[in-house]
Amino acid sequence: MDTLQARFRDKASEMLQATPTIVVALGRGPMFTIETCYFAGTSDEISCIVKPNPAIVEAVRDDAQVAFAVNQGFPKQMLQGTGRAFFLGGLDRYPHIREQVLAKMPEAAPFLTTIRNLGVLQILPDQIALTDDANLGLGPRPVYIPEASRALPDRRGRWLLATGWTSWFLVLIPVLVAIMLALHAPVEVAWAWCLPLFIAALLFQTGTTMLATYTASRPRVRRSSLLGTSRALLDGLLPARQVFWAGLLCLAGGVLLGLLMVAQRGMPVLLLGVIGVLGGLVYAGWPARVPWHVSDEVAIFVGLGPVAMLGSWYVLTGVFGLTPVLLSLAVGSLAAALLHAVRLPTVTDDTKARIRTAAAWLEWEGARRLYYALMGVPYLLLFGLLLADRLPGWTWLVFLCVPLTGRALLSVRRADPEQLQELAGLDTQTAYTYAAFGLLLGLGLLLGYLTS
Template sequence: MTSLAARRWLSLLLAFLGPILVLLVWEILARTETINPLFFPPPTSLEATARGLISSGQLWDDIRISMLRVGAGFLIAAIPGVLIGMLMGLWWPVRAVISPIAAAFFAVPKIAILPLVIIIFGIGEISKVAMVAISVLFLVVLATMSAVLEIENGYFDVARNAGASVWQQIRTVALPAALPGIFSGLRLALGFSLLVIVGTEFLAAKNGIGYLIWNSYQTFAIEKMYVGLIVTGLLGWLLNFVMDEVECVVMPWRSPAGRRLSIPVPEFARNWFMATRPFSFTASIIPALVGTALAAYSGSFSAGLFLLVVVASLLVHAGTNLINDYFDHKHGADTAESVGNAGFIQSGIISPRAILAFGLVLFTVATALGLVIVAQVGWPVLLFAIPSVLAGYFYTGGPRPLGYVALGEATVFLFMGPVIVVGAYYVQTQHVSWEAIVLSIPVGLLVTAIIQANNIRDISDDTEVGKRTLATFIGQRWARREYAALVIGAYVVITLVAVGGLLPAGLLIVFLTIPRAIELVRIVSRRDDAGMLNTALRLTAGLHLQFGALLSLVLFIAAIR
């Protein structure tokens, strides 16, 4: 084992060992009464209290309420905060006017302005959200301004010499260069938002995590108080994790190695894992998540069944990717020069027969998990499971592969849209609904857009080897139009569903992703180079992820309420 790998293992071990050691020492000191167990109850004694709060629904309600306040206040402050900070960093007159105000207000203890906020906004929800927004606004402003001021003027000079307008200088120079500093400010602001809302709920709320902690203190329910404190810490960690993930999406060029713990694995295991193309797995996870979220909205949810559905779907997806690589190699569709394939066969790292065998093994394991689900739910699950496995194999296998006779897009739409969404919904509720069928359509349209982007990129290569995708059949011009129709169609369906009252109007939040959708349609419609189309493929997968995650979030929030 190399010194780097040993260090990574040690870092991972210490990350888990630290909290465990603290809890163990706390447990021993409390059990031996070295510290007063009345004020420091043993960690193991908190389990019953936590279970009671969870089963009663109080803990989930308090978490939901506090997180909604944090999220709303943070977003209200972050967007104008970044804009104001950019203006302050770029133009000295704006900086001269706002800097004294921002610096003075930032220094004021935030709890001191709570009475004023209550006087202005009342004692309802608006005052809580306003308290968060006001408290973190100038933190974001000052962090963004500092990040912009640190950019070297030479970059702006180059942009101006190239004829860039003011807006182009902001978009192509100021914003990308300042993003690391902006995200540092946003990370601090998000954590500070949680601190502010807990403090506000101490004094001016009748619900939320802060109220749970304060009320438990006042009634001397020490175990409840500690549960609230632990949950607050976990929420802080979760918010930091979410910001890490957002930062990786927004700034993919930054290496996460310095910020994340990664588990070192042997090279051969990594190769086998990467051969399954794990970066594509969100195309299976999102439909299962949407179907489960809709079931939760309808009043049925089992975390265990959801986990089984997700794992089974991922195994089928991974097996399909492997078998697809094997048969595409066999048919000559994938070569060492091909863009987008895993490449482990072409490079000689893994033999073709081993890839095929691994894919069949994953299909077998997925089938076994399907039988476990059948045992808990009933035989109709097989109506979703068996066709999915067969479609995965015959997509590129068999005498007339579906992907080679212009049926690949339809297969992807059907089995990674309606089949997974409705199947996941059925596993939770034991029935099929029109809502599940309709909601599966936009999910299926976007996942089909992913494969369509792939096929547009590969039109010339597929034509040479006789692979008849829908893109090669209708030609590049109409294939591009089909891509646009798939993307636009997803938003049209959601609009009809939400406006028509079939599902919550909050689903319209997916329109936050419309700028990316427009950009993707523009790229696919105008660009011919394989590299840019490959980028569009990955970004389409990201759009599918964001779209489905927002749908699921709205449905889960509606279910909790």
């Protein structure tokens, strides 16, 4: 931090310490409200004491962005800023905040003792503008930007984070494998559908991820980790309703493209599409959470296996076959293994919190065996297809990723159920295996076509 910013920070903290109340504007539309609160804190963190008003809690959960002002001597001395607000809970849980407020404003004692169920609203400022001059505030206003705020992504970066772009490879690989497999199809292939397939897959993946991010941020929702979701809403980076409607819009776009494919190929595509949409909603936990331990794993297995890959194959060729069916099961199994790998390190905590996951249901030994099976079945299926001469010889390239798989399996084998934090990198290892398996399979199919 440079000298000038340090001076602005100290001046803002000084004004905050010298002023007993703060005015906070929060919420959007019908939820918009303005509250005057007693507060304590500094220019980097402000803790406000709010009345037991459910509207305040709901407004902050819907949109964490707030504006605030402190009037030390209008119009010459005042402070205005914007930031992200989080409702921490009841004031009884934070006695130090009560003590800080009373030390600054002893007259607040009747308010704090008379009104029950007071809450604490924490504000993390993004920027603070200061007015401290004799020119009625008309001169240039110094602005303090906290270090934590500087590290936040810009608006475009926040939306990119909410889309879960780091998980797009999960749905692109099954489509890619289906296209490469279609090179060997004994029927005429509708190559014009390749680009729409990629777009529809991305729309479904993005929509599901956004809805899952939205539901995970709702109160009283307890879920274990999900693929692709982020802390964009939990950290107050975006309005919850905007993310929700953006997710629905992406799903609607995917459904529209899917209906065009139904017009091209008929009822099989419609059936697979309906299964895919239902699976996506189950995974997202919207509009209702399915109280089944393995619902997420099944949704991932079906959605990224038979629906994404087999559906893409059928749109391109108009026929089914044993080879695409078995390969779709292989890809789906690895995708389910990735979700399982995300949840294995937290199996103990999930069990204690009664969060329903396959790992918590099976307990450590059963969860470990399930991981072995999900990682091993794809190689068995591929080996059987190669022995049956249903795939070109180049697809033996897939077995180059066996060392990656073995490393992940060895990590699980050596893991101590009392120290599962050692598995913190298992999801990354499994993701590399999934990506390598799919890309090498696609490459082998392409090389087989080019050399045939």
